Amino acid sequence: MKNKINNLRSLIIILVSAFAVISCSDDDDNNAGNENQLLLQHRANLNSVEVSGNTMAYLEYGPTNGEVLILFHGIPTSSFLYRNVAEQIASQSGYRVIAPDFLGFGASDKPQTAGLYTLSAQATRMYEFADALNIDNFVLGLHDIGGVIGTEMMKQDTSRIDGLIVADTSVWFEGVTPSATNAQIFSGQATPEEVWSQLNNYEFAEFTTNEFLIMGLTNDALITDEFLEAYTIPINEGASQAYIDFFKTIGGILGDPSGTDELLQNFNKPVAIIWGQDDAFFDVNIVAARYEAQFAVPQNRITIVPNAGHYIQEEAPDEYINAVVEFLDEAF
Numbered sequence: 001m002k003n004k005i006n007n008l009r010s011l012i013i014i015l016v017s018a019f020a021v022i023s024c025s026d027d028d029d030n031n032a033g034n035e036n037q038l039l040l041q042h043r044a045n046l047n048s049v050e051v052s053g054n055t056m057a058y059l060e061y062g063p064t065n066g067e068v069l070i071l072f073h074g075i076p077t078s079s080f081l082y083r084n085v086a087e088q089i090a091s092q093s094g095y096r097v098i099a100p101d102f103l104g105f106g107a108s109d110k111p112q113t114a115g116l117y118t119l120s121a122q123a124t125r126m127y128e129f130a131d132a133l134n135i136d137n138f139v140l141g142l143h144d145i146g147g148v149i150g151t152e153m154m155k156q157d158t159s160r161i162d163g164l165i166v167a168d169t170s171v172w173f174e175g176v177t178p179s180a181t182n183a184q185i186f187s188g189q190a191t192p193e194e195v196w197s198q199l200n201n202y203e204f205a206e207f208t209t210n211e212f213l214i215m216g217l218t219n220d221a222l223i224t225d226e227f228l229e230a231y232t233i234p235i236n237e238g239a240s241q242a243y244i245d246f247f248k249t250i251g252g253i254l255g256d257p258s259g260t261d262e263l264l265q266n267f268n269k270p271v272a273i274i275w276g277q278d279d280a281f282f283d284v285n286i287v288a289a290r291y292e293a294q295f296a297v298p299q300n301r302i303t304i305v306p307n308a309g310h311y312i313q314e315e316a317p318d319e320y321i322n323a324v325v326e327f328l329d330e331a332f
Contacts, residue, residue, distance in 0.1 A: 074144020078106025104242025175286030
């Protein structure tokens with residue numbers, strides 16, 4: 001069975017890579033996204049701020065003097081992931097809701113500097129981002145690799161983090177079902193540079209969107225050409241170095257969780273868990289349950305969304321909004 005799974009993963013890599021090569025043969029396709037209405041509408045709502053010499057984009061709703069919720073995205077996403085939920089959360093909770101694009105993602109700057117995007121560097125940068133917006137304390141909403149960045153922030157300083165909303169993420173290998181490329185990197189069969197830097201930007205964007213986004217969704221009706229293109233365009237704008245740095249550092253963090261469990265156990269502030277029942281990457285019965293145990297999360301703060309996969313903000317926006325608002329209302 002293990003050999004069959006490995007063979008299937010290899011086949012996925014070959015097929016997706018072939019698709020990417022074919023796709024990039026037409027320059028018109030590469031430019032078509034300039035008229036993508038989903039992304040254009042989202043970017044029209046973005047603000048920007050300078051953080052350590054680079055411009056970071058972010059989505060913001062709610063009163064500027066309200067309590068703050070900062071929502072972290074993962075891969076291959078950006079603040080675009082929160083376009084259907086952030087405003088409603090702000091209006092229903094009274095919070096100032098902010099969804100940033102990490103440096104190297106979305107509409108934020110993407111300097112091609114190796115080492116700039118390690119998970120610890122991203123964590124430090126998010127404190128600098130908060131400082132740039134004159135935000136002292138905040139609740140963090142975590143998703144995907146945003147959960148690891150949030151945990152790295154906790155290692156640096158927990159005093160500014162008032163609470164956590166943990167959604168479809170992990171800081172452990174246990175219960176993680178890696179994509180084909182992740183499996184190669186985590187097992188040492190290939191380095192991030194070998195996997196990613198051999199592809200030009202357009203191939204890279206097609207590859208990552210197909211491997212991560214499509215595999216993480218259960219509702220095929222969402223997967224339209226315009227939807228995929230809206231996620232592909234920001235990656236195509238030069239995100240490969242951010243991915244390389246991420247994959248160079250993620251294995252070491254997941255593979256050596258020394259101190260992580262103790263860190264979570266000692267975090268004595270409110271925590272909620274929101275999870276897609278059919279998450280293809282993080283097993284709800286293993287990973288969500290481990291978060292529940294480490295944080296001692298009460299049952300009324302755990303929301304498992306049926307018929308939803310990894311990207312619950314896309315597949316179950318109402319359930320995500322309701323769970324977040326109820327948590328903010330009840331816990332603070």
